Amino acid sequence: MAEKSKEIDKSSIIKRPPMDLKHPQETLLRKKAIPTIYCPGCGIGTTIHAFLEALTKYSKIPQDQIFVVSGIGCTGRASGYINLDGFHAIHGRAIPFASGVDIAKPSLKPIVISGDGDLFSIGLGHLAHAARRNTDMTVICINNAIYGLTGGQDAPTTPVGAKTRSTPYGKISFPFNLSHITIANGATFCARYTVYEFVQLSKAIGRAINHQGFSFIEVISNCHVNFGRRNDLGDSIAMRQMFKKARVRMKEEDIGFDLHKTDIEYEIGKGFTKIPTGVFLNEKDEPEEFSERITHAYEFKK
Amino acid sequence: MVVEKQQQKVLTGTYFKNGNWAIIEGAIASGIAEFFAYPISPASEIVEYVTYRLPAVGGKAAFIVEDEIASINMCIGASWAGSKVLTATSGPGFSLKQEGLGLAYMTETPLVCVNIMRGGPSTGLPTFSAQGDYMQAQFGSHGDYPAIALTPWSVQECFDLTIEAFNISEQLRSPVILLADGEVGRMMEEITIPDEKDIKVINRKQPPKNTDKSKFRQYDVSGQDDLVPPMAHFGEGYKIFGTGLTHTEDGLPKLDEDLHIELITRLYKKLEVNKHLFTEPYTYEIDDAEVVVIATGITARACLQAVMDARDQGMKVGLYRPITVWPFPKEDIEKIAQKAEIIVAEMSMGQLIWPVERFAKKKCTLVRRIGGTPPEPKKILDAVRKLVKK
Numbered sequence: 282m283a284e285k286s287k288e289i290d291k292s293s294i295i296k297r298p299p300m301d302l303k304h305p306q307e308t309l310l311r312k313k314a315i316p317t318i319y320c321p322g323c324g325i326g327t328t329i330h331a332f333l334e335a336l337t338k339y340s341k342i343p344q345d346q347i348f349v350v351s352g353i354g355c356t357g358r359a360s361g362y363i364n365l366d367g368f369h370a371i372h373g374r375a376i377p378f379a380s381g382v383d384i385a386k387p388s389l390k391p392i393v394i395s396g397d398g399d400l401f402s403i404g405l406g407h408l409a410h411a412a413r414r415n416t417d418m419t420v421i422c423i424n425n426a427i428y429g430l431t432g433g434q435d436a437p438t439t440p441v442g443a444k445t446r447s448t449p450y451g452k453i454s455f456p457f458n459l460s461h462i463t464i465a466n467g468a469t470f471c472a473r474y475t476v477y478e479f480v481q482l483s484k485a486i487g488r489a490i491n492h493q494g495f496s497f498i499e500v501i502s503n504c505h506v507n508f509g510r511r512n513d514l515g516d517s518i519a520m521r522q523m524f525k526k527a528r529v530r531m532k533e534e535d536i537g538f539d540l541h542k543t544d545i546e547y548e549i550g551k552g553f554t555k556i557p558t559g560v561f562l563n564e565k566d567e568p569e570e571f572s573e574r575i576t577h578a579y580e581f582k583k
Numbered sequence: 584m585v586v587e588k589q590q591q592k593v594l595t596g597t598y599f600k601n602g603n604w605a606i607i608e609g610a611i612a613s614g615i616a617e618f619f620a621y622p623i624s625p626a627s628e629i630v631e632y633v634t635y636r637l638p639a640v641g642g643k644a645a646f647i648v649e650d651e652i653a654s655i656n657m658c659i660g661a662s663w664a665g666s667k668v669l670t671a672t673s674g675p676g677f678s679l680k681q682e683g684l685g686l687a688y689m690t691e692t693p694l695v696c697v698n699i700m701r702g703g704p705s706t707g708l709p710t711f712s713a714q715g716d717y718m719q720a721q722f723g724s725h726g727d728y729p730a731i732a733l734t735p736w737s738v739q740e741c742f743d744l745t746i747e748a749f750n751i752s753e754q755l756r757s758p759v760i761l762l763a764d765g766e767v768g769r770m771m772e773e774i775t776i777p778d779e780k781d782i783k784v785i786n787r788k789q790p791p792k793n794t795d796k797s798k799f800r801q802y803d804v805s806g807q808d809d810l811v812p813p814m815a816h817f818g819e820g821y822k823i824f825g826t827g828l829t830h831t832e833d834g835l836p837k838l839d840e841d842l843h844i845e846l847i848t849r850l851y852k853k854l855e856v857n858k859h860l861f862t863e864p865y866t867y868e869i870d871d872a873e874v875v876v877i878a879t880g881i882t883a884r885a886c887l888q889a890v891m892d893a894r895d896q897g898m899k900v901g902l903y904r905p906i907t908v909w910p911f912p913k914e915d916i917e918k919i920a921q922k923a924e925i926i927v928a929e930m931s932m933g934q935l936i937w938p939v940e941r942f943a944k945k946k947c948t949l950v951r952r953i954g955g956t957p958p959e960p961k962k963i964l965d966a967v968r969k970l971v972k973k
Contacts, residue, residue, distance in 0.1 A: 311822075311824070311835070313833060313835055314835050314836075345818070345820055346818065348817050348818070350660075358836075360824070361824060361826065361835060361836060364822055365822060366817040366818065366821070366822055366823055366824070367822075367823075367824045367825075368660075368663065368824065368825045368826070369824070369825065369826035369827065369828065369836070370656065370659075370686070370827075371656070371682055371683065371685075371686050371827055374652060374653070374656040374683070377648070377652070377653035377654075377656035377657045377660065378656045378657070378659060378660040378663075379660060380648075380653075380657050380660065381617070381619070381656065381657030381658060381659065381660025381661040381662075381663075381664070381668075382660040382661065382663060382664040382817055383660075384617060384643060384644045384657070384661060385616065385617055385643060385644075385660070385661035385662075385664035385665065385666040385668075386664040386665065386816075386817060386818050388818065389664070389817055389818045406649055406650060406653075407649060407652075407653050409649075410648070410649040410653070575643070575644050577585075578585065578586075578638075579585075579586055579638045579642075579643075579644075580585050580586070581585070581586050581588070581589045581639075
């Protein structure tokens with residue numbers, strides 16, 4: 282296995298693009314902040330692109346009403362590259378920051394783009410409460426199963442047995458199922474897609490943005506540099522092909538009340554063997570979102 | 584779930600109330616729109632009273648959030664969206680808020696954080712008073728930043744200084760800490776709230792209306808004599824970006840030595856240039872004094888009694904009470920130290936004495952008492968007597 286990963290698959294090397302090539306979402310990118318810090322082939326770039334496409338193609342909310350918040354980590358830098366109002370909060374606190382803005386200016390739609398470590402390790406308490414309150418925000422969590430920016434330590438999403446810088450003998454504890462946690466805490470829209478499913482991901486983000494209330498998108502992404510390399514899963518393309526094989530499309534009806542059906546499966550040496558994807562929850566009778574509830578509650582009795 | 588009756592915003596009149604009440608009235612008179620906090624003794628009354636008052640005067644939101652960390656971060660968010668915000672806490676909560684306060688100093692976010700000090704460390708003496716967070720107010724968060732902290736000694740000052748804190752915070756784009764000891768927060772005494780028109784409320788500087796939004800640089804201070812950049816808010820079309828990382832004038836992260844030096848130096852210089860905004864200290868008979876007692880908060884009231892008694896006995900003693908404790912009033916201390924011996928009285932093991940001795944450049948006497956009570960006037964008088972005899 283170790284030898285195999287050393288072979289370079291030449292078909293995956295892309296030639297340098299011509300200089301006049303433009304990014305399809307150029308106007309939504311903050312040019313001053315680019316180049317990005319991301320490794321070539323990173324799934325965060327794919328997700329940012331999917332988000333920008335969702336904004337231009339599927340979102341019904343005007344762009345000047347959207348602002349992007351992120352926490353700390355590789356994904357934490359995402360808000361800086363997007364040419365909208367944005368904020369780079371401290372570790373784990375992107376959701377409270379966004380909640381504060383949403384309450385002060387309910388006309389704005391906060392989009393939180395952050396990583397699994399930021400949102401579900403140090404920031405899990407805030408996510409649970411924002412979901413409970415049904416704050417009007419879309420949380421896009423890029424789950425790469427590792428702490429990438431700090432060099433590849435194990436996160437609460439790292440599968441059992443996976444090797445990381447801080448679990449040299451394999452991860453001991455069980456990982457979180459992020460979608461399960463979020464639905465259990467009261468989110469009203471929840472979907473999971475891998476970075477392989479670009480179009481579906483983009484459409485789902487669009488639906489999440491249009492959803493009034495707490496919506497959650499889990500993106501299974503590849504950190505081939507820190508996670509893939511140490512677990513013999515190959516490069517970016519190899520990992521995306523693994524996602525392609527592992528994904529299992531699931532609908533709300535298929536899941537019912539058993540959220541364990543959405544659990545991700547991982548085998549040492551093989552990588553991810555089952556990743557349920559799809560829209561897991563879409564509450565049709567949306568409960569009133571939080572800032573609206575406050576506005577109504579604070580009306581004076583006449 | 585509707586607010587029963589609209590209430591008057593400024594409750595002009597004379598009352599017999601406690602400091603926590605006065606802080607909220609001060610904040611409402613300053614025009615806060617949001618309040619986020621977590622209940623903690625002895626600041627719980629603030630949380631209880633504001634959730635009753637703020638919705639009834641047209642505020643946007645006042646409620647308890649999941650934890651102290653969330654409360655400070657929600658305040659920062661609301662401030663970036665254009666609101667005046669307040670949070671209130673006590674010792675343990677103040678420790679939890681430190682990282683968020685650091686972010687607010689770095690991103691230049693106006694907000695006011697009330698700390699009703701209680702006995703520590705750790706859970707300590709939750710319902711007892713103390714002055715042990717004095718150093719934490721300046722050095723609590725990591726890294727270099729200039730803090731601003733005000734200390735009231737009466738219920739009246741709780742009201743006045745809260746308005747003052749908001750005015751300083753809005754003008755300097757910086758968090759301001761209102762450092763009241765538990766005693767001041769909960770004791771009841773007379774307080775007079777002036778007419779609304781007599782209350783001076785200053786709001787933050789915003790970019791001029793004709794600004795070219797595409798070229799707006801949010802931390803650009805060229806042409807600003809006070810070194811405070813005008814604040815644009817979310818949803819106004821400026822496409823602003825804030826980060827706790829070292830940032831350029833565009834607000835974008837750039838990890839660069841020179842840039843970091845420039846940014847942090849400006850944060851310090853900003854306070855230096857705007858020194859005149861800080862509340863003047865309270866002094867009592869220090870002009871001819873041979874001994875000057877330095878104290879803040881409730882301890883200063885015990886000191887005032889001791890100083891008055893000493894004067895009655897013919898001793899030349901004065902009281903100096905810094906109201907703005909951070910930035911530290913170093914020039915005043917230097918001046919006092921040239922003429923007089925210094926006694927520092929504190930409700931801690933000795934914190935205020937550190938900067939005092941540094942700027943006095945001589946040994947000062949420390950009178951301290953911990954456990955919830957300020958040093959008695961008698962103890963302070965004894966210390967005075969020892970120095971006067973010399």
